[in-house]
Every structure is written in C-alpha cells, then in structure tokens.
Amino acid sequence: MNYLRHVGKYFIMLRQVFRKPQKWSVFREMLFREIEDLGLKSLGIITFISFFVGGVVAIQTALNVDSPFIPKYLIGFATKRSMILEFAPTFMSVILAGKVGSYISSSIGTMRVTEQIDALEVMGINSLNYLVLPKIIATVFFYPLLISLAMFLGIFGGYVAGTLTGLFFSEDYLYGIRLDFDPYYIQYALIKTVVFAFVIATIPAYHGYYVKGGSLEVGRASTQAVVWTSVVIILLNYFLTQMLLA
C-alpha cells in the first residue's frame, strides 16, 4: 500500500514539474548547467565502459562459437546486436542511474534539509519546476546522444579486441556488423533510452525532494533512489521490449 502512495505522490510531483518555467533566461541557464553536470560529465565513464563491454562481448562470442559450421561473421553480428539492443541502452542506463541518480537525489536532498528549497518557495519560485524540469530536458535530449556513442564504441571495442587477440579476422567482423542492418532496432533502443532518461531524472529527484531529516537521511535517500531507478529501468525494459519487439 505504501508503494502505491509513493507512486501517487510521484505523479503529483510531476504535475508541478511540468509547468511553464517562470523565467526563460533562468531556465536556459539551468539547462546548460544540467547538460554539463548530468551529461558531459558522464561521457568518460560511458566511453570507458562501453568500449570494454563491447570488447568482452566479442571475445566471449568468439570463444563460444568455435564450431567450424558457424560462420565467423556471427561474432560481429552478435556484438552489434547485443550492443544496440541491450548493452548500450539498458546496461548504460543502469550505470547512469547509479552515477547521475545518486548525484540528483543527494543534491536535491541536501537542498531540502538545508532549507534551500524553502528559500526558493518563499521567493515565490516553483521549486520543483525550477529544479527538476531542466534535469528532465537535459537527460531526455542528451542521453540518446550518449547512448548512440556507447553503441558505436561498443562495436568498435569488439573490433579492437579481435585485432588484439587474433580470435577472429577483422574482415569477418566488419562483414558481420553490416549484415542485416535494421534501423528499427536503433529506433527501439533510442525509445528505450528516452524513457530511461526520464526515469533517471525523476525518480532520484523524487527521493531527494521529499527527504526529511539530515545528512544521514540524504545518504539513505540516494541509495534508495539508485535502487528504485535501476529496478524501474529493468522492469520497463521488459515491458518495452515486449511492446516494441514481440
């Protein structure tokens, strides 16, 4: 029952968030700040992880398809598909849920317990709109770019792994990644990304915004935020996949 109450409160929060910004110039300033904090600052970790995950997926596939009857280009094909369909959109979103989610909930939570949110409200500012809307816009528009980059780097990582280990020929790999190219898969992945980006911005914001107490509670809220964001991403991934692909 408690969960239902939270879900209700979350949607009531969203109603406050989606209002017209009180001042566009202030909103724009916040938006650029958030694109930097939530997007650009995650470039490094996404680059690093996707490159190596791509490499590992290629090596694992190569090691598991040593039968002479299975064509070697399947390695490139499998790496491409798994990067585009799952590793880039879902896996990277879970990573972002950890990194960005904890940042969002602890920064908003700190603002709550140090009365900075009260200070906004006293000034006559809609604090939810001011704090959360720029985060949503920043993640929803920036993460598709980030995840596209992750797809590319993952596939590239697989290529590099093959060249370095000598487990497969790069011609086979390149043939594999070009085989049976279906733009709908990329569309599917980006739709997922947009949904996950929304979740990454809003669920931690909810946990931070309604925190009560002091720094201990802020810490606890940000752990909760990461757990719930990840759980929701995984569940939504299941339903979206069923809806869009099955």
Added chain:
Amino acid sequence: MIEVTDLYKEFKGIPVLKGVSTTFEKGVTNMIIGQSGSGKTVFLKCLVGLHIPDSGIICFDGRKHTELTIKEHRLLRQEIGMVFQGGALYDSLTVEENIMFPLKMFADQSFSEMLDRVNFVLKRVNLEDVNNKFPAELSGGMQKRVSIARAIVMNPKYLFCDEPNSGLDPNTATVIDNLIKEITEEYQIITVINSHDMNSVMEIGEKIIFLKDGVKEWEGSNKEIFITENEAVVNFVYSSNLFRKVREAYLKETK
C-alpha cells in the same frame, strides 16, 4: 500590518500551534521567543506560507492568506524576504549569484542594474569583495549577512528571520541584530525575528511574543519583560544566574 488570528497547526495529530493570535506593525522589530521546540519555526513558516495552518487567519495588510489564489500567493511572496536559520544560501551559486537570483527571476533589469543593486545591498550589510566567493568559503557571520542581503534585495515589505544569530559569537550576533533593526527602521519593513537568545531580545526586542508549547504565553516590550511577574517568562528569561541578578538589581533600583 500583519494580523494573525487563532493560528492552529498540528503534525500527524500532534498540535504544535494551539491558537496563536497577534499583530505585527511596520518599522518595529517584533520578536518571537521561546524554548527550542516551542513552535517558533513552525509559526514563522506558517506566516510565510511554507506550512499551511489547519485553521486561523493570517492577514498581510488586508490580504487574507485563505482568500489568495496560488498566483496571488506567489506575488505576495515576492514582497517577503526570509533569513533562514542555517542561511539557506544556494551552495552551487556564488555570493553575487545568490543575491542576484531573485532579481533575475522577477525583475526585468539589465545585468548592470542588477549588479548595482547587489553591490548596494552587500554594502548595506557591510560586506565587500566577496562577490565571487561560494557560501562554503564564508564564515558563519558572513553567510548570515549574505542571507540578509538576499532577503532585502527585492525591497521586501515583510522580513522574517529564523534565529538569525544562532551559532554566532556574541559580538557578531549583536552586529547582526543591530543590522536587522536598522534595516527595519530605515525601510519601514514589518520584521519578525525568531530567537531564543536573551541578549538580542534585550538589545532589539521592541515587541516580544513569548511562545510556550504552541501557546502565546506573554506579549510585551523588552522594558516590560524585565519586570513581568509571569512565571513562565521569568523562568525562561532568567534561566541564567547572571540575568536573575540583573533583574533583582533592576527591580530594587526601580522600587
């Protein structure tokens, strides 16, 4: 004038304010005093609209809070300045950005006009050369001053301060108290200050409201508080030996 009539507020069935009524005039430093937990902060937050009272009326110069639309509420809030207990400065913004923030949000001014105003209020609270510092780089007293500067930057009609000198040394505390009093008189603001510090009460308390367990136990000036016979007030005010002796000496002298 702010008129508060029979203000009642509870949290989860536990009453915190049990029917408080009073009035606050402009140009005077009004003080709410009382023990920690007596409901001072809740009272102040009800006044500014951060808590919704369960019953009772708060009337800002004829505008009853119950009769305002959300939009009118927001407009009223632009006439309110508030200094929070911990300062509540935005820690991702510099001092200058903190003070300029309400202007950016609500005033249609050019950057240089806003900057002039920021520098003017900074000077008013006796701060200079801190424009580009972040709140974490300032001392407690300086943070409070920035907080006061931010509260008055929009020329508020109403100023609320929640324990403005808690956590400060006695000297700095007196400076802050006097600053608030001066600003109140200079700009003819309606000022309400929460405090549990007897020094400030004696120093600047022109009208004092003593809260005890959510009830207005006593009301008067800092002259009257010296000679009152109200037991709860006496116990609170003269909880320190020093003050008790001062009171005895004072009463003897005036007899």
